[in-house]
Amino acid sequence: MSSELLAPLDLAFWHLESAGHPMHLGALAFFALPPVAASAAAPVPAPGPVSAPGAGGGGRILDLLATRAAAIPRLRMRVRDVWLPIGGAAWSVAKDFDVRRHVHHIRLPDIDFAAGAAALAGELMERPLERGLPPWEMYLLTGGREGGGGRDGSFAVLVKLHHALADGMRAVAIGAGIFDEIAGIAGARTAGVRRVRTVPPTSWLAGPRQAAGLARNRLEELGRALDVGASVVRSSRFDPRGVPALSAASSGTRRVGTAVLDLEDVQRVRRAAGGTANDVLLAIVAGALRRWMGDRGERLSPADPRALVPVSRRRPGSPPGSGNKLSAYLLTLPVRDPDPRSRLAAVRRAMDRNKEAGPSRGAGAVAVLADQLPPLAHRFGAPLAGGAARMLFDILVTSVPLPRSALSLGGCPLREIYPMAPLARGQSLAIALSTYGGQVHVGLVADGKAVPDLGRLAHGLREELEELLTLTR
Structure with missing residues (x-):
């Protein structure tokens, strides 16, 4: 898993970007409390799904996001220029990769949480991704109160992936690695990277029929x-x-x-x-x-x-x-x-x-x-x-x-995306x-x-x- 040349369309998306026109895809996902914690039968509400010791909250889900994102090989890759082909670029593993530079926690005021999350998503979507790093970010959005975002303790996650890194289907395959149902099973497998394969010039001599087919x-x-x-x-x-x-x-x-x-x-x-x-x-x-x-x-x-x-x-x-x-x-x-x-x-x-x-x-x-x-x-x-x-x-x-199946993060069901x-x-x-x-x-x-x-x-x-x-x- 050393490096991989950017495909032509990926390269086009990489160079289409400017400060006023960032070229990343996004998804804003809202999660509810786990069913048991949200049940009216529970006499005392369970601790919020994002609570953690100390001020600030967000610890458990934030750690979970960071751990699962770091386990997806594709998210460790950054873009670097190459000598050949001239003008080309390649994906390579970021040797100094630190997932905490990509996963962040933001607490919103205690108002309409959904509206506040959407407003903040707009501000975050207008910021281009840092080009020297693997081109993605995740934001955990919670409310001002300890333990959650909405009145019921819900929270949201905003994901940003550069379009050079993924089209829609590819973005789903990469992002799915954070969900409970897929993490550690299909996430790493579907979001992996492949080595660059080079075809030696002698293959054209060894297989003239194949060469003719390629030419056609x-x-x-x-x-x-x-x-x-x-x-x-x-x-x-x-x-x-x-x-x-x-x-x-x-x-x-x-x-x-x-x-x-x-x-x-x-x-x-x-x-x-x-x-x-x-x-x-x-x-x-x-x-x-x-x-x-x-x-x-x-x-x-x-x-x-x-x-x-x-x-x-x-x-x-x-x-x-x-x-x-x-x-x-x-x-x-x-x-x-x-x-x-x-x-x-x-x-x-x-x-x-x-x-x-x-x-x-x-x-x-x-x-x-x-x-x-x-x-x-x-x-x-x-x-x-x-x-x-x-x-x-x-x-x-x-x-x-x-995916058609129900998804969750840390036991918290995905409600809207x-x-x-x-x-x-x-x-x-x-x-x-x-x-x-x-x-x-x-x-x-x-x-x-x-x-x-x-x-x-x-x-x-x-x-x-x-x-x-x-x-x-």
């Missing part, structure tokens, strides 16, 4: 890349303003919002209208944006906003592996359509067309192009690529898969969704100054689901 594959990949590149050019808008409500010069600040949707309600709409649950969620996003823009008094743009919808290029059942394996679909969100059912039908048709073409074709598959560029191009071209994002799409809407995505340059909003415990948890990340009314958008998501549910009954 390379030509096919280049052909697909040219096809994607042409689609990107055709789909780009050379008016850089985009949709006004979703475009803003970066202030360097971040605001985090959350919403909870009932999964069974989403499935009821799906069964009545057809398509997939993801189609329903994308239509809900479109309707919520329409409501939000109306509440702001903004005139709808002549063009509907376009969403970049990431999809995994990992094969079903395959191990997570290392490196980002992403593509995406480009989807026009029918915000101008006043009919919720018509919006859902439009989303379903567009997603069916995307799926028929596949995740490696079309303008949305722009991530595929990263595999065809040399490392030096990523190093010097990333700022240009980051600035051009608003010409292709207005908003990121991503779904993050989670909100994924968070980074903002592209010139854009003011990103939406991430995950399903857990019969609920869809929506994490909203916005530019703090451009979107001060993020809570209204969160409310609009719930309103849109209620209306769809009523109309499809």
Whole structure:
């Protein structure tokens, strides 16, 4: 487990980052008291799950987070420059790794704990990760009282992972190592690292048939890349303003919002209208944006906003592996359509067309192009690529898969988990969704100054689901 070259897309994410545009993923998880401690049958409440001797609290869970994070080999890796390939970089084990530089405890005032945790998450998400260290952080958030956060003693954990370290599925595989059900079993195995494998030049002489096959594959990949590149050019808008409500010069600040949707309600709409649950969620996003823009008094743009919808290029059942394996679909969100059912039908048709073409074709598959560029191009071209994002799409809407089984930390059940995505340059909003415990948890990340009314958008998501549910009954 010595070193590993960054894959092209990982390298692109590493160089896309700037002080005002950190490129880390996040997740804000809320935990409840253990069932026995929370039971009304217990005459005396058990000690809080994060209590420890001495002032400050948070000791037991903080120690548990540190111990389990340190046991995940991937979290010991940092990025270093390499001589070859020129412009490249590699993951290597940080010899001076100290997990306490990455795991922190913050106590919040005794107010609305969930709201306070979300507000603090926004402040923490706007801070770039220190590039000389393994690029991740975890924060244990508790209340001002000894022993817990919420009135019932609950607490929260915020996780930040650089996008170069993980895509959505990879982030889940790494982060899962902190949970009771996975720590020490699958966490270390799925989040491990592999050695760099080099192919000696003599192999080309020893296996000409194999060399010919590799050449054919390379030509096919280049052909697909040219096809994607042409689609990107055709789909780009050379008016850089985009949709006004979703475009803003970066202030360097971040605001985090959350919403909870009932999964069974989403499935009821799906069964009545057809398509997939993801189609329903994308239509809900479109309707919520329409409501939000109306509440702001903004005139709808002549063009509907376009969403970049990431999809995994990992094969079903395959191990997570290392490196980002992403593509995406480009989807026009029918915000101008006043009919919720018509919006859902439009989303379903567009997603069916995307799926028929596949995740490696079309303008949305722009991530595929990263595999065809040399490392030096990523190093010097990333700022240009980051600035051009608003010409292709207005908003990121991503779904993050989670394990279906119940999860806990130190015996404390996971109650809610909100994924968070980074903002592209010139854009003011990103939406991430995950399903857990019969609920869809929506994490909203916005530019703090451009979107001060993020809570209204969160409310609009719930309103849109209620209306769809009523109309499809």
